[in-house]
Amino acid sequence: MDSFNYKNGKLFAEDVDLAKIAASVGTPVYIYSKATILDHFEKTKKAYSKLDTTICYSIKACGNINILKILAEAGSGFDIVSGGELFRAQQAGADIKKTVYAGVGKTDTEIISALKAGIGYFNIESEAELEHIIRLAEQTGTKAKAALRVNPDVDPKTHAHITTGTKETKFGVDIERAQKVFERYANNSFVNLCAIHVHLGSGGKTIDPYCQAVKKILPLIDALRKKGYRIEALDLGGGYGADYRTDSAPTAADYAEGIVPLLIDKNLKLILEPGKSIVANAGILLTKVLFLKQGGSKKFVIVDAGMNDLIRPCLYDAFHFIWPAKVKEQFTHLKRTDKLDIKGLEFVDVVGPICEGADFFAKDRALPPVERGDLISIFTAGAYGYTMASNYNARPLPAEVLVDGDNFKIIRKRQTYEDMISLEK
């Protein structure tokens, strides 16, 4: 589900007219729907309810504390990849026992704060890292649990930059190596290595890689248990598809249908780390048309959001459906795809104001005619949108707004010029 729909030609987030938000908060602005976030979370929880499952929402997808609070209150744990994300989880009042911490380059400061906070599992990326966490646990008189990140060597067949579960990546250890790591470290009294972590990377469009990964990992768990090691949990990571195009991704129920039967009666707790499948289509980036420009045979729509606000199209060739916030009735019922064949559309490039050829949101995209001042929605921008935004070109970070029914509130103010230079004084 998502909650961005047209009513009488005007785009609403739940029951709030987006034009109203733009008038009061300005543009560019990220707008999130609380109902959509909770809907995805609850559906995921329900899909895996036959297993003892903990959902650890991946903070790096969208880390606003107000959004983390909503998820924490709904019972979510968190997947973190830095000390900064741990701090965010703590600020949101999260149950830190339900936190898992991944990342190939954890610093001492980060490890010590995670040890002291009492996180659920360190997700271990290498033997050197595990050895070091053991040392720091001993020094600080703390204990922790750990999951070994294992590389099942399956390829979710997605973009090269976001594939992490194949053999040639810097993440985790391969299956053969995993046994040796357990032999060496499993009975440590400071760090209890008692779980397996797998994360295939983002963007898989089918459930197959997940089922393959589970089928490759279960024999490892069996072998480890036969040798007397206690394996209590399997963390299947994140990367579950989100609908960037209408109905393009499997639902949580689809994934669960493949995964749950494989894990039933295996006496394993299941941990999931969904990021974009929870928040991607729960957010949009609302921007305003600054200028129209004809360049040769091309028509450019220049908007007030740039690649510094949303870098996914430039970084990953990501598709985002783009549509004006106010349209004639014939343009209001759409599948969000790039293959639209409706009379009256124009083919345009939607670009930002930044001095880089890579500053674009869409190329040769069919859009209803727009004019200067029109609002345009860049859909499915809830994940890896704000969290990857930067101040490039000295552009202030945009505001973030949360919609709940017919209410909206600013959950992060627009940055000011003073904010941007405050650390330089």
Ligand SMILES: *Cc1c(COP(=O)(O)O)cnc(C)c1O
């Ligand atoms: C990024 C990441 C996730 C979340 O990925 P999504 O594609 O947003 O679901 C989960 N786990 C780990 C270890 C990650 O690095």
